[in-house]
Every structure is written in C-alpha cells, then in structure tokens.
Amino acid sequence: MKRPWYSFLYVRSPLAKIGLGIVGVLISIAxxxxxxxxxxxxMSAQEANWNGRGVEKGAEIYMNNCANCHxxxxxxxxxxxxxxxxxxxxxxxxxxVGWAGSLHDYVKLTVASGRPSKTHTQWAQVMPTWSQRYxxxxxxDQVENVTAFVxxxxxxxxxxxxxxxxxxxxPFTDTPSKAVASDGAPAAEEVAPEATGPLPPQELFVSMxxxxxxxxxxxxxxxxxxxxxxxxxxxPEEAGTFVPGEDAETYVHNxxxxxxxxxxxxxxxxxxxxxxxxRMSEEEINAMVAWxxxxxxxx
Amino acid sequence: MAVxxxxxxxxxxxxxxxxxxxxxTRITAGIPAGEVRRMLRGEAAGRPNPRLKPHSETFLLxxxxxxxHDSVTKFTHTFRLGLLSTYLFFVETITGLxxxxxxxxxxxxxxxxxIRLLSNVPxxxxxxDIHRLGAxxxxxxxxxxxxxxxxxGSYKAPRQFTWFTGVILLVVTLFLSFSGYLLPWDQxxxxxxxxxxxxxxxxxxxxxGETVNLLARGAPDIGANGxxxxxxxHVLFLPLVLFLFFFVHYYKVVHxxxxxxxxxxxxxxxxxxxxxxxxxxxFLPDVMIDETTFLIGFTxxxxxxxxxxxxxxxxxxxxxxxxxLHTVAPWYFYWLQGMLKxxxxxxxxxxxxxxxxxxxxxxxxxxxxxxxxxxxxRVAIISGVVAGIVMIILSWMGTPYYAVQGAPAxxxxxxxxxxxxxxxVREIGYQHVPLGVYDTRERxxxxxEEFNHILHEFEASIAAFAExxxxxxxxxxxxxxxxxxxxxxRITWKINWLSPDGKEExxxxxxxxxxxxxxxxxxxxxxxxxxxxPTQE
Numbered sequence: 001m002k003r004p005w006y007s008f009l010y011v012r013s014p015l016a017k018i019g020l021g022i023v024g025v026l027i028s029i030a031x032x033x034x035x036x037x038x039x040x041x042x043m044s045a046q047e048a049n050w051n052g053r054g055v056e057k058g059a060e061i062y063m064n065n066c067a068n069c070h071x072x073x074x075x076x077x078x079x080x081x082x083x084x085x086x087x088x089x090x091x092x093x094x095x096x097v098g099w100a101g102s103l104h105d106y107v108k109l110t111v112a113s114g115r116p117s118k119t120h121t122q123w124a125q126v127m128p129t130w131s132q133r134y135x136x137x138x139x140x141d142q143v144e145n146v147t148a149f150v151x152x153x154x155x156x157x158x159x160x161x162x163x164x165x166x167x168x169x170x171p172f173t174d175t176p177s178k179a180v181a182s183d184g185a186p187a188a189e190e191v192a193p194e195a196t197g198p199l200p201p202q203e204l205f206v207s208m209x210x211x212x213x214x215x216x217x218x219x220x221x222x223x224x225x226x227x228x229x230x231x232x233x234x235x236p237e238e239a240g241t242f243v244p245g246e247d248a249e250t251y252v253h254n255x256x257x258x259x260x261x262x263x264x265x266x267x268x269x270x271x272x273x274x275x276x277x278x279r280m281s282e283e284e285i286n287a288m289v290a291w292x293x294x295x296x297x298x299x
Numbered sequence: 300m301a302v303x304x305x306x307x308x309x310x311x312x313x314x315x316x317x318x319x320x321x322x323x324t325r326i327t328a329g330i331p332a333g334e335v336r337r338m339l340r341g342e343a344a345g346r347p348n349p350r351l352k353p354h355s356e357t358f359l360l361x362x363x364x365x366x367x368h369d370s371v372t373k374f375t376h377t378f379r380l381g382l383l384s385t386y387l388f389f390v391e392t393i394t395g396l397x398x399x400x401x402x403x404x405x406x407x408x409x410x411x412x413x414i415r416l417l418s419n420v421p422x423x424x425x426x427x428d429i430h431r432l433g434a435x436x437x438x439x440x441x442x443x444x445x446x447x448x449x450x451x452g453s454y455k456a457p458r459q460f461t462w463f464t465g466v467i468l469l470v471v472t473l474f475l476s477f478s479g480y481l482l483p484w485d486q487x488x489x490x491x492x493x494x495x496x497x498x499x500x501x502x503x504x505x506x507x508g509e510t511v512n513l514l515a516r517g518a519p520d521i522g523a524n525g526x527x528x529x530x531x532x533h534v535l536f537l538p539l540v541l542f543l544f545f546f547v548h549y550y551k552v553v554h555x556x557x558x559x560x561x562x563x564x565x566x567x568x569x570x571x572x573x574x575x576x577x578x579x580x581x582f583l584p585d586v587m588i589d590e591t592t593f594l595i596g597f598t599x600x601x602x603x604x605x606x607x608x609x610x611x612x613x614x615x616x617x618x619x620x621x622x623x624l625h626t627v628a629p630w631y632f633y634w635l636q637g638m639l640k641x642x643x644x645x646x647x648x649x650x651x652x653x654x655x656x657x658x659x660x661x662x663x664x665x666x667x668x669x670x671x672x673x674x675x676x677r678v679a680i681i682s683g684v685v686a687g688i689v690m691i692i693l694s695w696m697g698t699p700y701y702a703v704q705g706a707p708a709x710x711x712x713x714x715x716x717x718x719x720x721x722x723x724v725r726e727i728g729y730q731h732v733p734l735g736v737y738d739t740r741e742r743x744x745x746x747x748e749e750f751n752h753i754l755h756e757f758e759a760s761i762a763a764f765a766e767x768x769x770x771x772x773x774x775x776x777x778x779x780x781x782x783x784x785x786x787x788x789r790i791t792w793k794i795n796w797l798s799p800d801g802k803e804e805x806x807x808x809x810x811x812x813x814x815x816x817x818x819x820x821x822x823x824x825x826x827x828x829x830x831x832x833p834t835q836e
Contacts, residue, residue, distance in 0.1 A: 053813065
C-alpha cells in the first residue's frame, strides 16, 4: 500500500504513544498550574471589572432618569433636589439623619423607595420610588448600579470645601446639620450663589429647577398633562385664559412670584417653591416672563 | 490457602511476588504483570489470547469490541470522531455538574451567579470557558462525524438505523447547546432564545404554534418560568435523551461493526464483522492506547485553548425592554437565521428545517446505490458537497453582514463601540482614551497612538458610508471624551450629515467607560494584563 505524505506522523511503538500521553498530561497540568498561580489576580481583576461595568450602567441610568433633578454633575439643583456629588453628603449626612447603616445602604434605599412621605419640604419634587419592588421602573441590579455610580463621586467630593471648589450642598430645613465648621461642613451662606447680574432666562429655567417639573416642548392639553406641573409648550396661547382679568404677562409673573395664587386644576398647591421672587431679580423675572410667552422661544 | 506450607514449598520471595501478581491481576481484571510487559513491548499475544479477559470481567470494557479490522483503526478512516463526541459529552457532564454548584436558575440570581462565578470562584472562569468551548466543539465534531459517515457511505444497509439514531443525536446535541445558551441570563442569551422560541410559534396551525411557544417559554415572554424550563431541559431531559440514544447508537455500531473502507470489500458486501485472523487489531492494548493517547492529547489541546484563546461571553443582564442591535443566533444556527431573512417564518423556520430533518433521516432509503466507493457515488457526494456549500452561504447570510445594515450613523458607532461586547474603543481601554474633543473635519490627532487609530477608523468609516449612501452627505463626526467621575469617562459620538433634501441631521450616542472594566471577545488571545498591575504614572 502506498504510504501517504503524512506518514511521518505515524507512531507505532506503544511506549512512544504512552510517552506522548504523559506529555499531554504534563502540558495540561502545567497550564492548570499557571492558571492557579494567577487565579487570585484574575479574580480581583474580574471583581473590579464587574464593579466598573456596574458604574458604567449606573451612569447611563443616572443620565436618563436622575440628572434632570440632581444635576448632570450630581451637584443638585437649587430648590429641586439635593446634591449628591457633595462632601457633606459623603461625610456628614448619615450623622445628621441618624442613619445607622452604610452610605451605600442609605443611597440604595432612597433610590429604591424614594422619599414619598415628605409633606413640608423645601424641594420642588418628591423623590419617586424607583425600584420595581415599590412600583418603580428599575430592577434590583439597576438600583444597585445607580447606587454604585453615585458612590463613585466620593473621591472627587472629598476634595470639596475649598474656595475654588465649594461644597454644593443645600442644607435641609427639616434636618439642620449638627456638623461644626471644623468638620469641613459648608456654611449655609457659602452655598448661596453670588449675584452676578441678570442671567438669561434659558439658564435660569434650568438652574432654578423649573425644568425639573415643567416641560417646555410638550403642550398642556387634557390628554397630555405634565405629571407634576403643567407643560409649557402652548403657554403663549393659553396664559391669558386662566384667571379672568389677568393678561398673559400678569398671570405668568404672578405664578412665578406667588405660585399658590392660582393652581391649575388637578395640581397641588405648595409644590412649586415660593421664593422665586427673592431668588431672582425683577429684571430676571420680567425677562423670564417675556421668554416664556414668546411663541418662538429659543433654548 | 494456607500461607505457611506455601512459603515452605516455594520460598518467601516467590510467595510474595506471586501474591503481588495476584493483586495486580485483580486490578487489571485478568491480565498478569508479565502480559502487561509484553503489551508495552508491542509483542503479539499468545493463543488463547490472555488479553480478552477484561472484556468479560469488567463492565466498562464489555461494551467494547475485543478486536477491530486493522483498516478501521487507521486514524484517517474515522478520525475517531464518534469517540470524541462521546468524550465531549462526559466533559460537558462533569464541568456542567461543577458549574451547577454555583448556579440558581432564577432571573434574580442567574446573572449575579455568573459574575460571582467569574470573580469569586477559583477556576470558575476556566470551568465556564471549557464548558462553553466543549459545547461548541461537540456541535462541530458531531457534525463532522455525520459528514464523515456520509462521505464514506457508512449509512448504507445494514446501518440505516444507526444513521437514524445519529441524526437524533445531532439534533439533541444542537438543542443541548442551545438550551444552555439561555442560562447566563444576559442579553446575548435572552434575545437568541427569544428569537429561537419565536420560531416555534410559527408552527402551523396557529393554536399549535402558540401552545408550543407557551410550553417552551412558560409564559408569553421568557421569564422565570422559561429560564427554569430551559435549565431543566439542559441539565436533565436532553442529557437523558442523549444518553439513551447514545447507547442505542453505540450498540448498533458494535453490533454491525465499523464499516470498512470501501476498497476492503466487494460492492454490496458487508464484511465488517468477519475479520480474518491476520487483520485483527485487539482492543487491548493497541486500540486502547491509541484512544487514550488521542483523548489525552485532545484534552491538553482543549485546556490550552481554553486557558489562552477562548472566553465565554457575558453581556449585560437580560433586558426584555431593549433589543440590542444585531441580535444573532449561536453560529450553528446562523443558517436558520439566514433562511429567515429571505423567507417567511413558517416556511424558513419550521417547514424547511422539518423537511431537512426528514431528508437527513431518509438518506439511507433514498440512496439505493449499494456501492460505498467514491467513484460510484458521484451524485451523492456532489449533492452532499452542494448542500454543504449552501449551508455555508446561508450561514454567512445569517450574520449581521447580510441585509441588516442599519442607518449609517448607527453602524459607524456600532462598529467602533458596540452596544454589547468589546469593539476597538473598549479594547484599547480607559487609559488609552485621552480627554478632549475630536472633530473628523480637522484631522484630529491625540498623544495616544492607539487612540489615533480609532480616530482614523472613525474618519474612514464616515467617508466610506458617505460615498456609498446617497442619503448621507457632508458627514462629519465629533468624538467627545470627558471625565464624568473619578475613573469614569464619558464618550459621546456625534455624527452630523445632510439628508438628500439638504436638511441637517444628527445622531448622538453616549457611552461610559470605567477604568477597571475589562471587555473581551469570545475567540482570540486572552488579555493577561492583570497579572502585572498597571504602572502608576
């Protein structure tokens, strides 16, 4: 019989075959030993990897759901939601609220179950419940991810409290801080932004927190109502029709400085902060009214 | 037996040696030490053959033939693919059992258990990788086994039933592999299985399809029930079916003997069981040594490939609300996905695969040609090769390269930074993505060489799409990398272009990248950079 070209691969001796088998076993053992030696490091790299990926996922969730109120940079919006990217939050908050557990548990609980029970609050909006367990949209792993993302601000937040990097924390009126100045806690006056002349209404609409509740693009109709506050897409046409005797300008101006004077049907009084008259100059308020009533308003 | 008279008669040393040989013979189930020595030296057995005893003494050997025709022991006749399939089934059983220790089949735990297995169980990743690799190899090798059987015509009389059980074993292997796909409960698994089970829905009439789908998924959509059902299919039902059919298959193989190479016998003859004395190769020791060495070599190869070149994928946790771009079936079902792209779900997903299965089973009855010689079977071999080529083309059509291109902007970003999996940007990683704004109109350069490749690719990809797509004009991209948090970068892809009627369009996609994130591809050299901690700058 003709020997094929690969006949040099033939192994005939049983001992040679057994020898090859032993070599195979030794190779397997060597590879497994190598894996065993680096196994500890591999496991910690994997652990860090999955924590990192959790933060990535959490960042996406935060941007789509939380940034509206807590700010894109996590420093909160005045009158809307407190800062999370804050030294106070990482160092003092638990003591002030008397929380015995870890900050991780505190954040996770707040994300999961919200703060639905607050009645007299300085914040424009209640923290909704986010966990599916309490009627929200997120699975447990998503709650965990967004918690990991919030806690990932720690390193940066701890560098706050100096003049060029102030702590953005806005003190809670219902839980006065027990911190003393030596703890590095921010003084209340440090937090208040410096007046820098009239700001454009576009900027104020975000920084004052209006955008947290009022949608500028959607019109307010009977089948398309803003969930917390009326939509403002069709405000220029509708503003003059709410209160008899008030033209559009007067109505919007009144609604900003004295929100409870007239409440659109179906919404609650006391949700909108009462102090915009103090926090914005008359000039700014007038510019805001004009901008809101401009049918071609530009962002 | 009294010990003392024995010692008196034959001396102490001889008695101990005899006793030792006796123990040895018991361990080897009938072969004394001297005979083992002759085996290792390659000496022929005496007559009567003392090496047959283990076949009658031991359970595991009694199902093995005592001798083979020397022509079928040649490696290139069978490539030992049947043995290999069986061995892989045992590898899968053992690694699968080990993986079961750390796994609970519920949506709340399955994915978390995967992460825990990877990051907290010594050799956990290795076990998972080798289980996954074994599953894919098993599909490959069972298929190759069938192709070999087809090409040598070994399905012909009297082995029609052996072929039938073989087809069943192939189908069970495919389902075993596929049912295991869902268990990690990631996006890859969830959507592949959602698509797979939705084919069952296309079974006519409607009420049957819906019932089958409901039975498989346990609910209108895959959830806790579906996962439990797939788990039970994977770890109990399908292995049992495979086990049963394996023994039927193997019994038939031994009963008829392995068919000889066609030039060893006359056309129409089957002399596999009439082996002349001078052509016999005994299982002990020759075939056993061959098989053991072969399996050890294969194991060593598998261990090495798993350790260095194969990583089982794990994407984001299953999310029924969001379908990732370019959802694909496992590669061994690409052909099915390819057919589904060109034909209706009922035809391509149910009727054609059903017809194919019946055809496969019917091959021994359709092919009335008694000859197994290649030159007599031109029609059969050519049609087999054509079928194989069609399968490969259909498989290619099943990949995202065929007929599922999305909008250019979406595809450009998907190519560089896919929604799931690695992609070039995650491959170079956090350290190599410098902060900044990079506008493709300004031929951007950064300090990082690897990142520059990405920028060039971004630019080239936009240019390529702008050239071939008429609705994508004056396109340019802006890549923005900002520091979102400590160790977290935000990567924003913006692509602007003009639509045919001159309107400005844009597409924005934001990703986040963490310093510690590792992403990996399924095939390819693994990243061992964790062995050396990164140098602090």
